[in-house]
Amino acid sequence: MSLSRYGVDDAKVPQQPFLASEAPRGPTFLDTTACLCSLRALPGQDKLAEANAVFDNGQAAWQCIGNQTQGVYNVTSGKWYRAKNAKGSLKLPMEDDSNPPIGKDLVWNSKSRSLEPLKNKDTLTVYDRDCTGTNRSSFSTSFYRATYQQLNDQLPYDAAPCWRPGALPLQLQNVSSWQDEGCKEGFLCQNNTINSLPQSCPPLRECTVARLSGMTCSFNGSNIAMGVFEPVVCQQGYYCPVEDKGQKKILCPAGSYCQPGSSSPTPCNVGSSCPEGSKYQRYYIPLIVLVLVDVLLLVGMFILMFRSRWHRTSKAHAGTLKRHKTMRAVKATITGGGYKKLRDDADHEMAPMQPSYSPQSPYGHAFREGRSRTGFEASLNRNSVYSSEAEQRELEANPQLRAFVESMRRAAEATNFGLSFRYSDLVFHPKKSPRPVLQNVTGSIEQGQLVAVMGGSGAGKSTFVNVLMGKTSNTGGIVAVNNTPGKMKQYKKLTGYVPQDDVVLPELTVYENIVHSARVRLPHNWTSKEIEDHVEAVIDCLELSHVRDSRVGSVGKPVISGGQRKRVSIGMELAAAPMAIFLDEPTSGLDATAASSIMRTLKAIARLGISIIVIIHQPRTEIFDLFDNLILLGNGQTIYEGPQIESQTYFESMGFQFPEHSNHGDVITDIITGNGREYNNVGDVSKEALISHWAKMRQHKQEEAYERRSIRSTMLGDTGMRQALKKRGAPYYKQAWLCLCRAMLQQYRARAAFFAEMGLAVLAGALLGLANNPKEGIMFVGLFHEPYDALSTSIDFFSAPQFALLIAIAIGLVAGAPGVKLFSEETLLYRREAEAGHSRLAYFLAKVVSVLPRMALGCLHFTVPLFLLSVPIVDWGLAFLVNVLYFYCIYGLASIISMVVRREDAPLFATMISLITGILSGSAPPLASVRDWHMEWLWRASPATWLAELYFGQLVAPFSYLYSVDIAAEATGYHLDRKWLNIGVLVAIGTLYRVIAFVGMVLGHRLRR
Template sequence: MPWAKPAPRFVSRGQAYRQLDDEQYPGFTDNDFQMEPNIRMLSRRPTGFVELGLQEVEFVNELHNTDAEKKTDLHLFVQSLSKCLGATKFGLSFEFQDLGFKPPKSTKPILSDVSGTINAGSLWGVMGASGAGKSTFVNVLMGKTAHTGGVTKVNGVAGKISKYKKIIGYVPQDDIVLPELTVRENILHSARIRLPANWSDSEIQSHVDILISCLQLAHVQNSLVGSTAAPVISGGQRKRVSIGMELAAAPMALFLDEPTSGLDATAAASIMATLKALSRLGMTIVTIIHQPRQEIFESLDSLVLLGAGRMIYCGPEEGIQPHFEGLGFQFPDHTNPADVMGDIIAGEGRHYKPKGDATVQGLIDHWATRQMDRPGLNKHSSTITVSEMNSLTAIVKLRGAPWYKQIWFCFQRSVLQQYRMKSSFFFELGVGALAGFLIGLAELNAKGQNFRGIFNDPYEVLSSSIDYASVPQMSLLVGLAIGLTASAPGVKIFGEEKLVYWREAAAGHNRFAYYMGKVLSTIPRMVLANFHFTTMFILLATPVIGWLPAFAANLLYFYCIYGLASCISMITRREDGPLLAVMSSLIVGVLNGMSPTLQKVRSWHIVWLWRASPGTWLAEAYFTQNIGPLGYLYRIEFARSALGYLLNKFSDDLLMLFVIGTALRIFAFLGLRFMWRAKQR
């Protein structure tokens, strides 16, 4: 330990774990958890400050005895956690028995017969060779994987851990953060979404400020995170941001997948020191770790060792060396015990045990035999009282902002992202203006005369060659231009954040709020792009249709193309999305009833396919607005009959464009919600 521990102060267990005041959570007196008969007679292992024999302030002074500012920051963070959790020593313990996982198409399980207990308020490491099942174990334990077996308990209560995901943090191996946001903005968004609904914004802001200081990110809090390809902050700082996004939710337990991966020795040690401090605050920290340096290894309270998907050891870190020495392995002097242990569980134990069984299977069999001598999952159980369980239920229910606030927060974040990506936004506006200019230029020679029909009686004999196709052709060009303008940006907005969405969905974010925030944030973008396109088009083409009707029809077609792009982005890979979206926009643009005409399509009995395309409704809207005013001069009913469009249905056409665009978004949301469900657990 890097700090000197003072003489222990004797604190009674009753004082250390006084029951939570039931009046602290008015209105939450029910308990929807199945309680075991013996839960009232069990107590929990001392954790946090009580385990150290310290009071909160004393612990803070010991931890940071040379930096007064950090003393204050950590003390305030403890107070903030206490306010959120109800008690600083209130953590989660996890018990598991016979955990297993077998992929659907595999005959051999990846994980089997894994049993043990993870005590609350401690720092646990999960170690093993590559392919040993470390990530699988954590995913099964957290309920992130289907096709599993076994029993899991949280604080002695059987059930799925996923029901507690609002109070359990998970930090993936890859730093899934938004590069367009600053350090503080990434953490603040997570806090606003996941902290208790009754917290004011000022309280949330204060909590985030304290957390940023504790994570030593205050000096870069206003810096953009940047992408891994173009980083702005260091790798260690980026990892702290990822951890901070989970700590912002004040979790009772935190799982991390190789938090030191890709970091240098100093940054890795700093991250682990932070996790050690958090465990001493009462949190349960479980981290997958690979080849740790000695200082990091010795900072772990306990370890889970896995080999070939089976348990090799589960217990205190100081018991590792005696355990393997008891099996005949020798730890050479002046070596890192973590390296020796790593070699042994990776199947290289012969270097440390010249004679006898040194295989991984032998280690597995020995641990299984040892556990048979100590049957019972609850022998070392770490449970809580009924009153504490009721309080835990109340905490879970209070967590998370209401869905309508989450929509607002997600909308704000998405708008800010688009603002930070100005080049992409201005490029879309430029493409829209250029497309409108080119389409208008193509129609310039017509000088707005896009229709010639048969004159009304008695002037039929004066009629020359008819022209029914120019208006549908014009609408075709408009549809193709809008498709080319909006399809790629639509994919970029919706499709490049699947990893962010999966992480947030797994953390308990409202999926509908996330998607609605994204949808609403695209409206200003569509309006501005359409304004540039329609203005340039109307100025040059001067069609009969007015600017406002054309703006409304074009805007709704933008709405449809963005919806189509969101559907494409949900079902394709990121790199394939823009191309497929452009191709799809061209297809729906061509299906506009010009050639073949709707009248011809009706004879094929597949007119529904054309009517399902927004291109047909855009063409019909343009047909009505450009042909209808000429009814005093031409027999426009002949043209309507020849082409198959309907006249005087402009409002219905706009309504159908809105319906199609909305339906596409519903399909996209369903794809987002139900595809890749395992990644959202």
């Protein structure tokens, strides 16, 4: 029986075990290895069979052959088996099973003409060796149907190897391949044997659609083949053991999961949900940890909030009432308990100047009595820095001021702790400027003076002050401190600077802002008690006790008044026990009352011996009259330098007239800016003329000033200053710890931003997880290993890189904006502290370390919902580690942006740069294409590429037994076995970003220009 009569060439069709080569003459079946077994007469008994087909005494037996084309009735090869009954008939239907084979394997010995036990299988052909003689009903049924169809001249559909009509199979394995390898790992070969080798059939239309969609052909939830002898990949939720040669499909046991093509179940982690038949594991331990962490965070924050409120309330009612005895102090204490915001009109320390004020009687009768003054203003009772012993004793009777003065003396290790400055022919000429900004400036500032530096725009006021502070090095001339010439930078720990804007941390309280400055800048041999006492003295003298534990707030969302913010800014410098304080426009942005109050405080501080130098523009009359000396500049040169009370006389000597009841400060400002014509109708009023006139008067003024004040022996000398400088400032490690504590406190206070970041991380992780949930953890489909590559579905090399791409983009969006705020919001504060002698490295390291817990928590909130919903086959701990490292990189990248971009634009830039960094992951365009463009170095510079490569390796490498993963690696450009290199490079890139950010922090003000 042949297929040739149906138009099919038998030679082109692989094995056809269901197609009978000749019509069966009696009972016949196919055994488990597709061998054809027939009950026939023994060789030599053929006449018996032809006569009546009745046999007796073992004249018939079962013969099984693998190669049907030989004809089972024509050969004596193969395996033989005794029939169960020694006598019977051969004239029975082919499906008759009344006399099945029994016993051991036998062979026909042609010499002895008898059956003998099989001793050596190698004597048989490869097709016959595996014959079992055991009926396989499914094979036999197909064989019977096909045979009946042939006998009835019908097309033998049941013998067709492929389901598609008219399709011919393609043999996948030959005999030697099957013998050597058997069924490939990960496949189910239920119908394949040495006599029914694996075949590939053209798929049906529905199967074609499924395969092109990247899915396996299935029916009723089970994978199906396109032919009876076509292998199928082991179904998801089941595994096909290698030891069973792909003949069995076993349901995945509970506690394990089975991906498509599993040859063994994968044990689930402890804490995972893996019921019987699981296709993936859903890991719940991270979710439990996340919930516990969030609960602990909330509980901890509530405890700290109540503890802080209780501490603040108890301190306000116990400490403040004890310190302040006046009715106004009691009122401040009562209102301070529930303090939120104090209006300027209720701010008692902003009380207006007394009407009795006059230059001749500077502070009024009540002030001279000293009974109505508290804090620093008690020192206004002194006529000068060097008061009489009686005034000194009266001053020190004030407990607030006495504590401050004692701390200052202890810090300076001298009785008088101010600094005097002498400068001669100062010049500052920037390299790229055509003319000097400062030139021929000569004069002096004595200890304990309140000196105003005035001039128009571009007059050189800021440059002059920067030179005195050591922030800018003069290119010519000499500057001496306490009559000792030298570089001004070395004295930066002994001076303070209050910028025009109140550079304070809004999240911290008044006390916390001031005490941090004290702990970092005071002598390192001071105890914590001494530091705290000094800070309390500063707060008391600045009359900030009633708002001591109130947050400072920002300019946009103030908590305390503008005048109080300015006092806090001054207090941060006084906390460092400075010998001189420089202030830039201290009255800017304040109302008249608050401005007067601040200037009175500065005047009072100067009376204690601290030199106060302020840059100011058009002061009010009562403020102008407070100044001891004026330094008036124009075109970078001196117009006048000397006592304030002599300034009017000096300009009148030049022909200027001061209108009656005019503000002398405004008149002088007009004169020195070249706008003084209305005050002098005759002479030359230009700035050049004013400068020239002063140059002629300069020598006389210098000698007079020198005679007026001699340096006392008790003043801090050169040796004393050097000793004081050596002791100033906390060690680097302590500064780092203090900055770390402050940074952590800032984050605690900014809880809303923290919770928003965590919420965004959860949302991003959940949405990304939902997007990948339909894949059920299958992020890669490759080309099956040969020879089963013909059975491959549509390949999917890019789901894994795209998964990593989305992770990189999501983390960039979550961490970019918060990361940039780490430094961008504190640029001015950093510069202020660095110029005061703070360690830049200590500050930077503290800020970097302070956000590590925040990054870890953000990563936890992102990774948990992502993996809970997308269930990829990546170890959760490894995924968390690599995600944390990418957070680390994004925070570092954002830090760089914060150093070079304006604060207002930094969050947007950080988000965009993070997005670009994520896109450069090598997903699209593929890294392989980028390599052809010779641009791989650019992609490799992005941490997203290393993140994607690690994810690709973890998602693809586990399927190396099933797919040709090397082809996928070559197509995408990723490496599969560089896990630790990827992790190491992510650490290196994140660290390099921080090194660059640190350099940018040091040079940030230049980069932003």
